[in-house]
Amino acid sequence: MAMTIYRADLTLMEHTYFASREIGTLYESEPLxxxxxLTYALGLCTAPYGWNGPPRYKQDLEPxxxxxxYVTPATFQEGKLRYAFSQFNAQSDSYYFRFDQNAxxxxxxxxxxxxxxxxxxxxxxxxxxxxxxxxxxxENEPLPRLPSYIRLGKFNSKARIVWSRLRLRSERPHExxxxxxxxxxxxxLSPEHLAHLRAxxxxxxxxxxxxxxxxLQGAFWQAISQDGSEVLLPTGxxxxxxxxxx
Numbered sequence: 001m002a003m004t005i006y007r008a009d010l011t012l013m014e015h016t017y018f019a020s021r022e023i024g025t026l027y028e029s030e031p032l033x034x035x036x037x038l039t040y041a042l043g044l045c046t047a048p049y050g051w052n053g054p055p056r057y058k059q060d061l062e063p064x065x066x067x068x069x070y071v072t073p074a075t076f077q078e079g080k081l082r083y084a085f086s087q088f089n090a091q092s093d094s095y096y097f098r099f100d101q102n103a104x105x106x107x108x109x110x111x112x113x114x115x116x117x118x119x120x121x122x123x124x125x126x127x128x129x130x131x132x133x134x135x136x137x138x139e140n141e142p143l144p145r146l147p148s149y150i151r152l153g154k155f156n157s158k159a160r161i162v163w164s165r166l167r168l169r170s171e172r173p174h175e176x177x178x179x180x181x182x183x184x185x186x187x188x189l190s191p192e193h194l195a196h197l198r199a200x201x202x203x204x205x206x207x208x209x210x211x212x213x214x215x216l217q218g219a220f221w222q223a224i225s226q227d228g229s230e231v232l233l234p235t236g237x238x239x240x241x242x243x244x245x246x
Contacts, residue, residue, distance in 0.1 A: 005166045005223050005233065006136040006146065010074055013149075014157035015084040017125040020205050025121035030203055031081055032210060033074035033126075033152065035185055036061070036239075038134060041150040041159075044069060057207065061239040068139025070237050073183035073210050074132040082127030089120045126153075133182065135233060137221075166223035166231060173219040173235045180214045180232070187243040190236030192218045207244050 010033075018037070020030035036057065039045055045060040064070070097106050105111065136143070146163050177196075187208040189197070196217035203210045219235040 002140070002171070003168065003221060004138045004142045005168065005221060005231075006138075006143070007164045007166055007225060007231070008074075008134050008136060008146075009162045009164075010132045010134065011160045011162075012126055012128055012130045012132075012152075012157065013160055014155075015086075015125040015128055016130075016153040016157040016159070017123055017155055018153050020203075026124065027121055028124040029126050029153075030205055031076055031126070032183055032203060032205075033132060033134070034205060034208075034210065035071045035073040035134070035188070036207065037152065038074060038150075039064070039071045039239075041152050042071065042136075042147060043150075044071070055207065055244070057239070057244045058241040061241050065238045065241070067141070068137075069143075070137045070188070070239065072135045072137075072233070072237070073185060074134040075182035075212070076126075076130055076132045080129075080131040082130050084125045084127040086123045086125065087121070088123065135231070137233065137237070164226050166225055169222040169224060169230075173221050175219055176232075177215070177217040178220060178232050180216060180234075181212075183210045183212050184214055184234070184237075185209075185240070186211050187240030188237050189216075189234060190218070190238075192236065193234050208240065 016029070018029045018033070019027060021028045039061065040047070044064060047056050047060055097104050136146070142165075146161070148161055150159050150161060151157065152159050183203075185208055186202070193216045197211075198215040198217075200211045200214040203212070216234060220232045221235060223231040223233065225231055
């Protein structure tokens with residue numbers, strides 16, 4: 001088994017919004033980017049255009065598990081995360097309107113169907129020039145073409161990526177205990193690491209919780225970044241499609 005590990009340095013070139021959390025009329029993007037969103041944005045898997053059915057995680061991500069390809073969540077670097085705030089108002093400008101249940105009606109007689117979207121509020125977005133890091137692991141094949149630009153979030157915002165291939169200390173993983181400073185997806189960890197998961201902080205976002213500051217025991221890939229620092233990545237990570245919505 002030949003493991004190839006890439007580091008991705010991501011910079012947001014536009015304000016980027018993910019509907020991570022709602023607090024009253026404030027709609028917040030959490031300070032992270034989920035690895036499933038990154039996987040789709042990188043073009044490693046695709047969903048049919050105009051798909052209106054349920055989530056397709058199993059159909060779309062299962063081939064990547066078979067190929068041994070995995071992307072970690074993106075973690076924003078300390079001091080390099082900015083926020084941007086915006087206000088929106090989706091209420092009607094018509095001469096007549098009234099508030100119905102979860103909808104705004106513009107016809108004096110007809111009742112309007114409920115709409116599953118907010119009528120007004122504020123957005124907290126990930127700001128322009130915020131910088132994050134994530135990792136791409138390929139178990140069986142180096143990936144010859146990796147995109148330099150991707151689109152992310154509800155507004156299809158542009159982001160730039162600079163890739164670097166890491167050097168492995170050894171072709172075999174090593175057993176040890178380590179604290180992971182970057183985000184990991186809880187449902188993607190191997191049973192070995194989950195069994196020895198100690199302290200951690202958790203962000204409960206859809207479709208799976210993300211963990212940070214995890215203390216793990218088990219096998220790790222040991223890689224060296226371009227600045228000479230050590231990077232540890234748990235072995236056995238794969239998309240936990242059996243734990244996700246069908």
